[in-house]
Amino acid sequence: MEKQATIKDIARTLKISTSTVSRALRDTHDVKQETRKAVMELAEQLNYQPNQLALHLLKKQTHTIGVIVPNLDFVISTMVKGIDEVALEAGYTVMVCQSNESYGREIVNTKRLMDSLVDGFIVSLSCDTMLVDHIKKIQDKNKPMVLFDRVTSALNAPKVILDNEEAGFLATQHLIEQGYKRIAILSGPKKLELSNNRMEGYLKALKQNNIKVDKDLIVYCDFNQDYAYFATKELLAMKRRPDAIFAIADKMAIGAMLAIKEKKLNMPNDIGLVGMNNDPSTRLVTPTISTVEMPAFELGKTAAKMFIEMMHSDKDMNDEQIVLRPKLIIRESSLKIVGSK
Amino acid sequence: MEKQATIKDIARTLKISTSTVSRALRDTHDVKQETRKAVMELAEQLNYQPNQLALHLLKKQTHTIGVIVPNLDFVISTMVKGIDEVALEAGYTVMVCQSNESYGREIVNTKRLMDSLVDGFIVSLSCDTMLVDHIKKIQDKNKPMVLFDRVTSALNAPKVILDNEEAGFLATQHLIEQGYKRIAILSGPKKLELSNNRMEGYLKALKQNNIKVDKDLIVYCDFNQDYAYFATKELLAMKRRPDAIFAIADKMAIGAMLAIKEKKLNMPNDIGLVGMNNDPSTRLVTPTISTVEMPAFELGKTAAKMFIEMMHSDKDMNDEQIVLRPKLIIRESSLKIVGSK
DNA sequence: AAAATTGCCGGTAACGATTCCGGTAACGCT
DNA sequence: AGCGTTACCGGAATCGTTACCGGCAATTTT
Structure with missing residues (x-):
């Protein structure tokens, strides 16, 4: 219907500055209770939602994980469910791309997601993949990446696999x-x-x-x-x-x-x-x-947990490898x- | 490895303004051949990629479609494949979210995606969904949306379904x-x-x-x-x-x-x-x-095509409904x- | 009473890119 | 010589938000 309300709208109608509005909305510090209340109420009324796009640009992150899988058969979609669950919990949204077992498609998908759209990757290789340069590019750009299920020793990255x-x-x-x-x-x-x-x-x-x-x-x-x-x-x-x-x-x-x-x-x-x-x-x-x-759901969850850990810590985790047991x-x-x- | 190069980096090293760089990179107009060549070469060398996040903020769109499905069983994942195919072709990236047949989950997913992350939605309702207020919110925000497969007459939106x-x-x-x-x-x-x-x-x-x-x-x-x-x-x-x-x-x-x-x-x-x-x-x-x-792949493709059409045209398509035939x-x-x- | 602290707020820069507008220099024409 | 045109470029605004810094007034401390 109408335009999304911004912080400026609130500032203008309340005749205060945008910085104060911004602080009122989260800091709680350095803001008079009275002002804060007014801001909160108006925000509620205008149904204000912070513009994520602006935040993404500012913070240089999107809280989005790119998940690349060869297809979405039963097992893999179970893994994805596992990833989804953990990611959601941690405040991340997941973008799933199927490579359809095609090397070329995998490259395209990676490129698409890479251009600042996602914070990192959780990847399972396609059958068809022989070169892994496109995956290395991810690492070159310093984006965290975890490999799962279909991995390769050609890549130095944390891995979650079945034994x-x-x-x-x-x-x-x-x-x-x-x-x-x-x-x-x-x-x-x-x-x-x-x-x-x-x-x-x-x-x-x-x-x-x-x-x-x-x-x-x-x-x-x-x-x-x-x-x-x-x-x-x-x-x-x-x-x-x-x-x-x-x-x-x-x-x-x-x-x-x-x-x-x-x-x-x-x-x-x-x-x-x-x-x-x-x-x-x-x-x-x-x-x-x-x-x-194969504990597919567990495997997905583990991969996502590892990814989150990688995001939050600075240590090099490229040698880590978690091996789950088959039954x-x-x-x-x-x-x-x-x-x- | 090193930071992603920006337009400013190019401008600084070439001692020209960012506006010129920007124009050189796409306009081809109003820019000396010589300058243009220098910019192009440096861009190549620095492996410059325009920052999509910045573009998203500026253009107010992300070229991303949010796809909400109840689960990812064989049929639905086939539909998603169809959506994927058409979307990729049209330059869109797809975000798939499973609601796991849960009403609550569907709401969370919709919210997540809505906050400026996606340009619009392609939705199949969960079994559990009785109220559709969260979907109406999408329409209130003027984001294009197409319903497919599991639709409801409670919503006035373009639909793609099986007969x-x-x-x-x-x-x-x-x-x-x-x-x-x-x-x-x-x-x-x-x-x-x-x-x-x-x-x-x-x-x-x-x-x-x-x-x-x-x-x-x-x-x-x-x-x-x-x-x-x-x-x-x-x-x-x-x-x-x-x-x-x-x-x-x-x-x-x-x-x-x-x-x-x-x-x-x-x-x-x-x-x-x-x-x-x-x-x-x-x-x-x-x-x-x-x-x-049920022609699942076709159905997915049709839904995506309809979405793209909706994005590109201004006419009201809420009454459109495409019905595919079963066999x-x-x-x-x-x-x-x-x-x- | 002067100084220091605190509470509260606004201005500005920054994120990376595009676009509009205006300006300068060179050139041609009358 | 004066004017208009063209080619090329830079400045500034913009997108929405946050962070840092500084300022002012009120209050407390010395």
Whole structure:
């Protein structure tokens, strides 16, 4: 309707200076009770709201956090919820930008947000990201930044991640305990450290159980259902096909499941399957799919807390790294020996 | 590393005024080629980026759209992607805030964004929202706003929605054609117009086929899986239980499915089921669930386009309403008569 | 009674950029 | 020579707010 009232309007009608109004509105010091009251009342009446834009310029901060995520699937949007919660509490607003797993898009988004719009970043890398110069630019401009979930050792920054090696180990060890011998892994893009780490866990479990690694059982695959479906079809067409599959993300496990069903193979008897992330759909499908839970909400909260701490302290936190623990969830797709844990 | 260079820095080192620098940087008019070149080169060298904060204050706009959504499930995040795409194209950045289906949270988010942070809003209401005063405040401040998906007639604003009555009609008509007689509806909260509209479609289909409405078959239910699960259990425990269920959202259809499976009833023979939204999980479960597709991405894009138009034009668009058409997707859960369309 | 303290307030600069207005110098024309 | 035009540039205001400094009057201290 009408224009937003400013501090000047109050000053003018009350015939006092803007500085006094400003002080009355917050200081409480150096202002007569009477004046203060008058100012407060008029402010109320005019529905005065301080102009944040002016404050941003003055204080050189916006109390806004830029959150860059590869997409907004169930797990990531849960993380974002965690970030949101902590940020709101601390008085920050969150800007979420999806890079759609695209390197170029990630760069554009970063640039957009960087130009004085946000105070800092909380970032999870896209699959597609190979160079991290655009992220380094953030650090060059001295803006605090925390990496979470999909991180890279190419960047010296505080990180919040899952113990991915442990996750890979848990899943594989479980399959071994269930008596599976030829365990394939549907891994993610090699660029993604997270997928390499999960694979290391896989390899570690094999080694601990004296199982020889078969390179043919290691498949690198895009982080999506369709790709995993086709990759699994190929795996199942092998002469000596695997008798279990560990997919490093539930999306891929779903793709694998579809391929397995198409081949009329029975889970868990003919073939075992374990995914990762505890996506809700893994509980819904038949058979239900075993998975490794990642504490997504907690991870988001932790990342945001770290960011806030970084904002408020001056010490160098680039070496800090918080590692959360995964949890194995056993369901029908891999539970061959009933009664075993 | 070092401070961001400003226009003053350029002016000082070149010993010219800031106004000249400013003009050199964009006007191209009224500035000597030589000076202009020097400015450009120095700007490049110092990696000068205009301070957006200052511009925002001056121009009184931020080129930012506040998007308020109840949550970020699959459908909504698809809509957000659509918004994002159009907004980015038009030079706008998007701030997404989840209200978590909470009225209070919605108010807080709106307030946060309103205080000069965003140029306008694209809003989908939370389930919980009954009063819309906080939204009216947006309009009072003359900020453009577009409602989408979950709208309310209590607000006079441009709207982009699905034809929900048609959706309800399509689903119900399909069940009738498949021979189901006692068709129950799992509807949403009464506050939500969208759920009422879907119900109207349901009623219309019954009427057109001369089926008497049985009030016991109409269940109002929260927009989530658990609630639907319990509601369905009650429905199935009735003396004359329904032989089909139309759930007005796939989340609820999943809940219904779980209850049906628990009772060892067979879909589609013992009971039919149709959901709505075409959530990916409806394709994954056994049996696959029929659903009504909503063009979520398109809907998001349309809302954003409308917003941009509203920003750029002065005419009153509050009466505009764009209605997108739903599409029935028939799957196993309701396909009794094979070969029928 | 003079000095110091306190309470209260206003003026001004600053944040970084744009824009309007006015001014100066050079040049051309009559 | 005088005037008008053009090309180029600088000053100042502006956006809304806060912070610093200084000033004045009233009150207290010495």
